[in-house]
Amino acid sequence: MNKIIPIVAAAVILLVVAVSGCVTNEDKNNQTNSYSANGVSFQYPHSWGVATLSSPNGVVAVGDPNTVVNGNPTTSVVIQKANATASSGLKYAYDQNYANFFNNTGKTKVSEAQLTLNGATVYENVYTSSEEGVAKKYRAVWLQKGSTIYVILCSARTEAYDSQQTNFDLVINSFQAS
Numbered sequence: 001m002n003k004i005i006p007i008v009a010a011a012v013i014l015l016v017v018a019v020s021g022c023v024t025n026e027d028k029n030n031q032t033n034s035y036s037a038n039g040v041s042f043q044y045p046h047s048w049g050v051a052t053l054s055s056p057n058g059v060v061a062v063g064d065p066n067t068v069v070n071g072n073p074t075t076s077v078v079i080q081k082a083n084a085t086a087s088s089g090l091k092y093a094y095d096q097n098y099a100n101f102f103n104n105t106g107k108t109k110v111s112e113a114q115l116t117l118n119g120a121t122v123y124e125n126v127y128t129s130s131e132e133g134v135a136k137k138y139r140a141v142w143l144q145k146g147s148t149i150y151v152i153l154c155s156a157r158t159e160a161y162d163s164q165q166t167n168f169d170l171v172i173n174s175f176q177a178s
Contacts, residue, residue, distance in 0.1 A: 035060060040079055043174040045167045057081045070132055075156040075164055077171045082149035090144045094123040106130060128158060137161035139168060145177035
C-alpha cells in the first residue's frame with residue numbers, strides 16, 4: 001500500500017503539469033491584435049496581418065499570411081462600406097445586393113440568416129465561389145453602425161472554411177465603428 005501512494009502522487013503531479021501546459025498553449029493561441037483606424041476597430045488573430053485592400057468601398061482587410069495565393073491571402077476578412085445608405089434600411093440594402101448576386105456569377109448560395117449581434121439585427125449570407133482556380137467559401141455579415149452600413153466579408157478556401165470560424169467570429173464580435 002505504501003508503494004502505491006508515491007505512484008498516485010507522481011501521476012497527479014504529471015497530470016497537473018500536462019494540464020498547465022495545455023492552458024499555456026491555449027493562451028498563446030488566443031492572443032489577438034487590435035486594429036483601429038478609418039473609423040473602425042476590431043480584434044483579429046495574432047498570427048494574421050493587415051492585408052492589401054483591393055475591394056471597392058473597402059475600409060480594411062486582415063488575413064493569414066500563411067495562405068497567400070497570387071499575392072492575396074485566401075483566408076481573410078475584409079471590412080467594406082455598402083453602396084447603400086442607411087436611410088433606405090439595412091434589410092433593404094441587403095436584399096437589393098443579393099437580388100441578382102447569384103445569377104450567372106459562378107457564386108452559389110449556401111445559406112442566409114437574420115441574426116442578433118450585440119443587441120442589433122444583422123444579416124448573414126454564406127456562399128461559395130471559385131476564382132483564379134481557388135474554391136472559396138464566404139460569409140458576408142451586414143450590419144449598421146450609426147448611419148453607415150458595413151459588410152464584414154470573411155473568406156477561406158472551402159476545405160479550410162469551417163476551421164476558421166473562431167477567427168471570423170473574433171473579428172465580427174469585436175467590430176466597432178465610430
